[in-house]
Amino acid sequence: xxxxxxxxxxxxxxxxxxxxxxxxxxxxxxxxxxxxxxxxxxxxxxxxxxxxxxxxxxxxxxxxxxxxxxxxxxxxxxxxxxxxxxxxxxxxxxxxxxxxxxxxxxxxxxxxxxxxxxxxxxxxxxxxxxxxxxxxxxxxxxxxxxxxxxxxxxxxxxxxxxxxxx
Numbered sequence: 001x002x003x004x005x006x007x008x009x010x011x012x013x014x015x016x017x018x019x020x021x022x023x024x025x026x027x028x029x030x031x032x033x034x035x036x037x038x039x040x041x042x043x044x045x046x047x048x049x050x051x052x053x054x055x056x057x058x059x060x061x062x063x064x065x066x067x068x069x070x071x072x073x074x075x076x077x078x079x080x081x082x083x084x085x086x087x088x089x090x091x092x093x094x095x096x097x098x099x100x101x102x103x104x105x106x107x108x109x110x111x112x113x114x115x116x117x118x119x120x121x122x123x124x125x126x127x128x129x130x131x132x133x134x135x136x137x138x139x140x141x142x143x144x145x146x147x148x149x150x151x152x153x154x155x156x157x158x159x160x161x162x163x164x165x166x
Contacts, residue, residue, distance in 0.1 A: 010146050016142070020086060023140055026135060031076065031080075032075060038078070039075050053074070103117075103156065
């Protein structure tokens with residue numbers, strides 16, 4: 001697979017960090033349900049992504065996925081990683097470190113193509129924007145778009161660092 005050009009993340013201002021953290025606190029209060037919604041939509045929209053998950057790659061419908069304890073566990077892990085990033089937005093080294101670990105694990109251990117992070121973060125934005133529509137003003141959407149790019153930039157940089165070639 002050809003890796004898209006490596007994106008550079010746009011600097012997230014202090015005001016945008018605050019907006020992200022405030023929005024996230026409401027989202028994270030329902031972390032498992034929101035995480036499950038994100039993963040279900042991700043797998044429905046991008047069924048090829050299921051190939052990386054032996055425990056639920058054969059699940060067909062959203063209802064079956066929603067009932068899966070393994071999917072719920074993975075949703076909590078995804079949301080926990082995002083929570084760590086959001087909580088540490090003022091510590092760029094911590095953000096880089098967390099996302100580098102995620103990227104390296106997915107590149108080396110799980111062999112996940114990096115494009116799936118762009119797809120997943122896009123789905124994450126869609127689900128959050130829908131489920132928290134009253135909070136998702138254009139300002140909030142702009143801040144979260146930068147957050148999406150920040151995640152993808154750091155994760156794909158880790159792929160590049162480990163010499164990803166698939």
